[in-house]
Amino acid sequence: MLQIEELKVEVSGKTILKNINMEIPKGETHILFGPNGSGKTSLMMTIMGFSGYKVTHGKITFKGEDITHMPINERALLGIGVSFQRPPTINGLTTRNIVELCARNRSVDVEELAKQLNFSNFLDRDVNHNFSGGEIKRSEMLQLTAQQPDLVLLDEPESGVDLENIVVLGESINYLLHRGIKCPKGKPHKEIIQQKIKSALVITHTGHILDYITADKGQVLYNGVLCYSRNAREILKWIREYGYEECIRCAK
Amino acid sequence: MRKIDNAMDVSLEKYDDTAEEHSYVEKLTQINPTDTDQFLNVGVDTHEEYRSGTFIQKDNSVIHSKTLQDGVEVMSISRAQEKHPWLDEYIWKSVSPETDKFTAMANEKPREGYFIRSLPGVKVEHPVQSCLYIEKEGFAQNVHNIVIAEENSEIHIITGCATAPHLMSGLHVGVSEFYVKKGAKLTFTMIHDWGDKINVRPRTVTHVEEGGVIVSNYISLKPVGSLQMNPITYLDGKGAVARFNSVLVAGEGSHMDVGSTILLNQPNTRAEIISRAIVSGGTIIARGNMVGKVADIKAHLECKGLVLKDGLMQAVPELQGHVPGVDMSHEAAVGKIDKREIEYLMARGLNEEEAISTIVRGFLNVQIEGLPVNIAKKLDKAISETEKDMM
Numbered sequence: 327m328l329q330i331e332e333l334k335v336e337v338s339g340k341t342i343l344k345n346i347n348m349e350i351p352k353g354e355t356h357i358l359f360g361p362n363g364s365g366k367t368s369l370m371m372t373i374m375g376f377s378g379y380k381v382t383h384g385k386i387t388f389k390g391e392d393i394t395h396m397p398i399n400e401r402a403l404l405g406i407g408v409s410f411q412r413p414p415t416i417n418g419l420t421t422r423n424i425v426e427l428c429a430r431n432r433s434v435d436v437e438e439l440a441k442q443l444n445f446s447n448f449l450d451r452d453v454n455h456n457f458s459g460g461e462i463k464r465s466e467m468l469q470l471t472a473q474q475p476d477l478v479l480l481d482e483p484e485s486g487v488d489l490e491n492i493v494v495l496g497e498s499i500n501y502l503l504h505r506g507i508k509c510p511k512g513k514p515h516k517e518i519i520q521q522k523i524k525s526a527l528v529i530t531h532t533g534h535i536l537d538y539i540t541a542d543k544g545q546v547l548y549n550g551v552l553c554y555s556r557n558a559r560e561i562l563k564w565i566r567e568y569g570y571e572e573c574i575r576c577a578k
Numbered sequence: 579m580r581k582i583d584n585a586m587d588v589s590l591e592k593y594d595d596t597a598e599e600h601s602y603v604e605k606l607t608q609i610n611p612t613d614t615d616q617f618l619n620v621g622v623d624t625h626e627e628y629r630s631g632t633f634i635q636k637d638n639s640v641i642h643s644k645t646l647q648d649g650v651e652v653m654s655i656s657r658a659q660e661k662h663p664w665l666d667e668y669i670w671k672s673v674s675p676e677t678d679k680f681t682a683m684a685n686e687k688p689r690e691g692y693f694i695r696s697l698p699g700v701k702v703e704h705p706v707q708s709c710l711y712i713e714k715e716g717f718a719q720n721v722h723n724i725v726i727a728e729e730n731s732e733i734h735i736i737t738g739c740a741t742a743p744h745l746m747s748g749l750h751v752g753v754s755e756f757y758v759k760k761g762a763k764l765t766f767t768m769i770h771d772w773g774d775k776i777n778v779r780p781r782t783v784t785h786v787e788e789g790g791v792i793v794s795n796y797i798s799l800k801p802v803g804s805l806q807m808n809p810i811t812y813l814d815g816k817g818a819v820a821r822f823n824s825v826l827v828a829g830e831g832s833h834m835d836v837g838s839t840i841l842l843n844q845p846n847t848r849a850e851i852i853s854r855a856i857v858s859g860g861t862i863i864a865r866g867n868m869v870g871k872v873a874d875i876k877a878h879l880e881c882k883g884l885v886l887k888d889g890l891m892q893a894v895p896e897l898q899g900h901v902p903g904v905d906m907s908h909e910a911a912v913g914k915i916d917k918r919e920i921e922y923l924m925a926r927g928l929n930e931e932e933a934i935s936t937i938v939r940g941f942l943n944v945q946i947e948g949l950p951v952n953i954a955k956k957l958d959k960a961i962s963e964t965e966k967d968m969m
């Protein structure tokens with residue numbers, strides 16, 4: 327689904343990502359760990375194509391297409407969706423408006439989606455205007471649910487979210503990724519989910535989100551390279567016990 | 579500054595204030611379609627659904643005037659003078675003919691205008707609509723309008739101003755005197771669609787008595803040669819309230835110098851001025867002036883401007899407090915569209931153009947109080963058309 331080869335990225339003239347190689351196959355959820363400032367958000371912004379993240383070397387391929395220099399909206403239409411850590415406020419544009427825009431020509435029941443995310447009371451507010459940290463997360467999920475991307479990039483979806491809403495959010499991520507679907511009689515599970523299954527890259531520091539979604543793999547970004555890849559829970563345990571540096575050192 | 583002053587200068591000799599008589603029309607549906615199209619653009623509904631009265635003046639002729647609800651009067655100013663001898667106590671009592679050459683001309687050569695009055699205690703259910711329309715080339719339209727909201731009454735007036743398409747020159751001078759009596763509420767929504775060669779000089783003064791409310795909405799999205807106005811509102815009674823909203827767009831060749839002045843003369847008076855302005859090749863000077871003369875008043879001014887194409891956007895907020903205990907604030911911002919906002923929307927699948935127009939629409943989307951749904955929709959449409967012209 328997504329393939330990144332030898333990716334080198336500059337931000338404000340400074341190389342932030344040195345040499346990234348990554349592959350997310352169809353239907354897999356990968357977790358991205360890494361200390362503050364290691365470049366996790368930058369990697370997502372680069373995959374989405376934001377200005378300011380300059381690819382100086384390497385290539386990003388999505389669904390077999392080279393998207394390294396594709397405009398943002400074309401990537402979105404091709405099926406990439408991102409939840410932002412610090413999205414801008416757009417004055418005069420309500421959350422309802424933007425959710426409808428995300429749906430494009432698909433018909434979506436905005437009220438129902440908002441209800442599922444405990445977000446009905448926010449639909450008429452200007453998007454992101456004075457939203458709390460947790461409200462931003464739910465607003466971003468709501469937009470993505472309407473957008474229905476095939477590859478979902480989630481930047482710390484659980485940070486700042488309270489205990490009750492983290493359950494809500496976890497469920498909505500599962501719903502978005504088409505996980506945790508019940509099996510009707512007579513049909514193999516695999517067959518049901520196959521059509522709609524989504525891929526995801528999820529940044530987390532705490533790993534709390536792992537209680538709600540199943541991760542196929544974990545990776546660690548350190549010093550501008552992805553140095554490590556294995557079971558996400560295992561990585562988390564190591565980071566907790568030994569810290570990033572030690573964890574990276576012993577992985578070598 | 580000099581450049582603007584020149585652009586704002588108008589020589590009266592160039593205009594003719596006489597025009598042929600247009601005959602009175604009994605039914606609005608009989609008005610010719612080119613005219614009604616223009617009326618519709620400025621919020622006049624010829625089917626008069628959800629309207630309590632209509633007044634239409636074309637050049638110098640009042641071509642239609644009627645009321646559809648008891649307790650509200652709508653007529654030409656000359657009729658009103660015949661009917662109400664007491665009107666002399668209102669005409670030229672707030673605006674002085676000596677204010678400038680435009681008021682002097684309007685005094686010397688009065689050419690109709692409307693008289694609208696809600697009787698004491700009457701809540702006028704639907705808005706009264708009025709339209710001042712110029713059809714004649716090179717014409718100077720001088721009107722004098724009086725609005726009286728009697729004690730404890732409520733009325734909404736929607737007034738649209740427009741010209742025949744393709745007019746090459748014209749001047750509109752409108753002297754308006756508004757009186758909001760004790761406990762009354764006047765909502766006044768003015769939509770302008772003048773044409774890019776027309777000079778417009780409204781001269782408005784409002785007096786608001788104790789507990790009275792004036793809400794003024796001003797919308798000008800289409801090109802205008804030059805527009806200069808600075809309505810003055812006196813909050814003369816305790817607890818009186820003034821709220822002024824304006825939405826302005828200046829494309830190439832448009833010069834707008836638009837302000838509001840509000841004098842808070844009594845305790846517990848409140849005033850708010852909110853303006854949104856987009857410059858896309860033209861000039862906008864957005865002024866706001868609030869004067870606090872006594873303690874326990876509250877005034878806020880918010881002026882936001884967006885520059886899409888080279889031009890001038892100048893915000894001039896002024897606050898004057900004369901005694902301790904005034905609470906006055908302002909917020910002014912002039913800028914361009916934030917790239918992060920554009921990219922945020924692009925990440926949701928909108929192309930750059932769609933993203934910009936969505937942001938512009940949001941920017942112009944101030945909550946305009948009491949706007950009937952069909953006008954709100956029309957405004958929305960006008961805004962999207964405006965966007966196309968701006969890009």
Ligand SMILES: Nc1ncnc2c1ncn2[C@@H]1O[C@H](COP(=O)(O)OP(=O)(O)OP(=O)(O)O)[C@@H](O)[C@H]1O
Nearest residue numbers: 337338342360361362363364365366367368369378
């Ligand atoms: N627009 C920018 N201009 C300058 N420096 C930037 C910019 N964006 C990111 N950086 C820098 O790039 C580095 C990587 O930042 P990034 O936000 O990608 O880190 P992160 O791994 O997401 O961190 P965190 O865990 O704190 O969210 C940081 O040192 C940051 O200061």
Ligand SMILES: [Mg+2]
Nearest residue numbers: 366367368411
């Ligand atoms: Mg980050």
